[in-house]
Amino acid sequence: MKLTITPKALNWFKSEIEVADGQGIRFFGKVYGSTQVHEGFSVGMSVDTPENILAETTEDGLLFFADEADEWFFKGYDLVVDYDEKLDEPKYEFNEA
Template sequence: MKITITPQAAKWFKTELSVDANMGVRFYGKVYGKTQVHEGFSVGMSVDTPENPIAKTTVEGILFFADEADEWFFKGYDLTVDLDEKLNEPKYLFTED
């Protein structure tokens, strides 16, 4: 799994979230909603401390990651996080890895 954060999304996260040192933005699977590849689940995010990351990247000084507990949700896919400019919120795109 690979995580890609677009420059527009990175700017949004930097403006909207306060991320302390040794913490990052965690992406995970949550019940309800849907993604382009999951029915009944959507992408959640939280400011959290990485435990056992399966993927991580640092953009604009912010660590973005997914932990081992959510491998089931991301297995077989790469995640790109972009900005939905109409809604002014992140949008999540999955591609097969």
């Protein structure tokens, strides 16, 4: 799994989310909603301390990651995190790995 954060998404995270030293922004599968490849599940995010990292990227000093516990959700896909200007929130795109 490859994790990509667009510059617009990075700006949103930096202005909206406070992350303490040693923590990062974790993406995970959560019940309810849907994605372009999952029915009944959507992407959740939280500020968390990384432990068993499945995928990670650091952008402008900010860590973004997915945990091995969520491999079932991301298996076979790369995740692109972008910014939705109309909703003023992140949007997620799954691409086949």
